[in-house]
Every structure is written in structure tokens, then in C-alpha cells.
Amino acid sequence: MASVIQYDKVRKIYNSGDDEVVALQEVSFSVGEGEFVTVVGRSGCGKTTLLKLTAGLLQPSGGAVQVAGAPVRGPLTNVGIVFQAPVLLAWRKAIDNVLLQVEARKLRVENYRKRALELLDLTGLKGFEERYPSELSGGMQQRVSISRALIHDPPLLLMDEPFGALDAITRDEMNLELLRIWHEAKKTVLFITHSIPEAVFLGDRVIVMTPRPGKVSEIVNIDLPRPRTTALRDEPKFISYVRQIRKSLGVR
Ligand SMILES: Nc1ncnc2c1ncn2[C@@H]1O[C@H](COP(=O)(O)OP(=O)(O)O)[C@@H](O)[C@H]1O
Ligand SMILES: [Mg+2]
Structure with a gap:
């Protein structure tokens, strides 16, 4: 199996003022395709x-992180990233929050509208495409975030x-x-x-x-x-x- 992510003796030290925080001492493992x-x-x-x-x-303080074979x-x-908090824009409908990712990448929004609707359907949000975040539960908001992370089809x-x-x-x-x-x-x-x-x-x-x-x-x-x-x-x-x-x- 080809590895998609490879961590090789990854080390991360944060310097805050005079303090050093060793966040990662030494991490090595890999993640295979799929x-x-x-x-x-x-x-x-x-x-x-x-x-x-x-x-x-962030950049490591030591060791190396490789994704798809390149440092x-x-x-x-x-990549698609989903954080702990959904981070949706309150003034944008669910569909427009998904399409935000497309705009940020300067891709043509019209080419992605159909896919955005499919993803909202896939994540169980059919019928909620036009709702604002405040009209959605926490779980539904997180599903919008997941749809947004998938819209540009990252592997x-x-x-x-x-x-x-x-x-x-x-x-x-x-x-x-x-x-x-x-x-x-x-x-x-x-x-x-x-x-x-x-x-x-x-x-x-x-x-x-x-x-x-x-x-x-x-x-x-x-x-x-x-x-x-x-x-x-x-x-x-x-x-x-x-x-x-x-x-x-x-x-x-
Ligand atoms: N920007 C930063 N500056 C200084 N210390 C940090 C910073 N970010 C995280 N840390 C410290 O590094 C350690 C690991 O943090 P983090 O990766 O957020 O852990 P986790 O996600 O497992 O809770 C913690 O002790 C945290 O306080
Ligand atoms: Mg954390």
C-alpha cells in the first residue's frame, strides 16, 4: 500500500517567551492510501x-512530514480539513458555506453547485441547503463543514x-x-x-x-x-x- 502520509521522527517545540514547550517529542508512523x-x-x-x-x-522543529511523497x-x-468547531459564516446559507471553499480557491462556483447539493444530500442535509447556520443544530453545522471539506474532492x-x-x-x-x-x-x-x-x-x-x-x-x-x-x-x-x-x- 502506497503511503499518503509519512511522519519520520517528527518533533515540534513551541517557543513562547522564555518557555519551550515540547509538543511532539518524536513521532513516526505512516498512513496508507484509502x-x-x-x-x-x-x-x-x-x-x-x-x-x-x-x-x-506549521513546520516541524525536527524530522519530516511527507504527504503524497513530497515534504x-x-x-x-x-486536503480537506475539519476542525472541532464548524466555523461557518453566519450570514451565508448552508450551500453558500460549502461553496466558500470553491470561492477561496478561485474556482468557478457554477461548476460546483451541483456537487455541493450532492454532498449536502450525502451528509443528510437534503432540504436544509437554504438554511442559515443559526437554523441548524450543532451536528448539522458540522455536516456542512464536512461537505465543505469534500467539495474540491481532496484525496x-x-x-x-x-x-x-x-x-x-x-x-x-x-x-x-x-x-x-x-x-x-x-x-x-x-x-x-x-x-x-x-x-x-x-x-x-x-x-x-x-x-x-x-x-x-x-x-x-x-x-x-x-x-x-x-x-x-x-x-x-x-x-x-x-x-x-x-x-x-x-x-x-
Ligand atoms: N502556539 C502555541 N504556543 C505554545 N504552546 C502551544 C501552542 N500550541 C499548542 N501548544 C502546547 O503544545 C501542547 C500540545 O498542544 P495541542 O497540539 O493543541 O494538543 P492536543 O490537541 O492534543 O490537545 C500543549 O501543551 C499546548 O499547550
Ligand atoms: Mg487539539
Whole structure:
């Protein structure tokens, strides 16, 4: 399997005043084409830092990040990024928030309108295309964000705790929807979360990070059948993966 992302001894130190914060000590792993890789770790272990390094929004202090075989030297354009908060423009309808991505890339909006409608349908927002963000629930807003991240058809999707702010029920539903989209659109996904069950439910592999300074403590292959279903969460194998990762993270 060709690797889409490769981290080689990645190190990131933040300098704030006289203080040095070692956010990532040494991170090495890779993500294969079409793979769904989840990264789990406690708050402050460097997950967002890792995502920003991958997107080219930050540069490493040591080591190297490669995407599609080339070192990341600046902001990547051929990726879709979904952050924890939906960051929609309040004065734009759902469809126009999706098309924002197209405008920002100086592409012809008219060429993308049909695709934007398809994506809103795919993410379960049919009938809500003309609504403003204030008329949508948190889950629906996040679906608009996901549609926006997919509109330019990037082969790689980077997601930073996209469902962290949602209630547990909506979150489980969004997990299923995301897997459906991933399956249909054949993307490579790097998905960051602090939820162990979410990491296991979604991932082909789970990268377990140690607390600060961030390192990879374990990589767990998730040998569970796809398509994943809600019932899987009650399976002994699922529970045993969750237990293994909890132990690895030192959760009491
Ligand atoms: N711009 C910054 N300047 C200084 N320290 C930072 C900066 N961004 C993050 N950090 C620190 O780096 C560590 C990792 O942060 P982050 O990557 O956001 O972790 P996570 O996403 O896992 O919660 C934290 O200790 C955080 O305080
Ligand atoms: Mg974070």
C-alpha cells in the first residue's frame, strides 16, 4: 500500500517567551492510501499540532512530514480539513458555506453547485441547503463543514475532533455517516479524537499517543469487520480493544 502520509521522527517545540514547550517529542508512523487512521490521546498531547504539521500550517522543529511523497513545506491545498468547531459564516446559507471553499480557491462556483447539493444530500442535509447556520443544530453545522471539506474532492481528509462538541447520540450517528462517506468517496482519513471508543469504532488502525511530550505509545490494528455497525460496540472484541487502549493511555 502506497503511503499518503509519512511522519519520520517528527518533533515540534513551541517557543513562547522564555518557555519551550515540547509538543511532539518524536513521532513516526505512516498512513496508507484509502486507510482510515485514528489518533487518540489526552488533551495537550500534541494531536492538533500533528494535524497542523500535516496540513502544512506549521513546520516541524525536527524530522519530516511527507504527504503524497513530497515534504510538506507550506499549506497544502489538496486536503480537506475539519476542525472541532464548524466555523461557518453566519450570514451565508448552508450551500453558500460549502461553496466558500470553491470561492477561496478561485474556482468557478457554477461548476460546483451541483456537487455541493450532492454532498449536502450525502451528509443528510437534503432540504436544509437554504438554511442559515443559526437554523441548524450543532451536528448539522458540522455536516456542512464536512461537505465543505469534500467539495474540491481532496484525496486526503484531516479531521481534528470534529464531533467533540456533539451529544453522544448524534456523535454515534455522525460516526456512521462519516464511514459511509469515506466508503463512497474512497478517501484517506486521519481522524483525531480523545474518545477511545470513537477511535476504535472508526479506525483501521489506532495511533495511541502518550501525554506531553507526545510520542506514539502504541499502534493498534483494529481487526473488526466493515461496514461497522452500532451493534459492534457490544462485541467482546470491540470492548477488548477499548480496554487495551485505555490501559496504554494509563486510564485508571
Ligand atoms: N502556539 C502555541 N504556543 C505554545 N504552546 C502551544 C501552542 N500550541 C499548542 N501548544 C502546547 O503544545 C501542547 C500540545 O498542544 P495541542 O497540539 O493543541 O494538543 P492536543 O490537541 O492534543 O490537545 C500543549 O501543551 C499546548 O499547550
Ligand atoms: Mg487539539
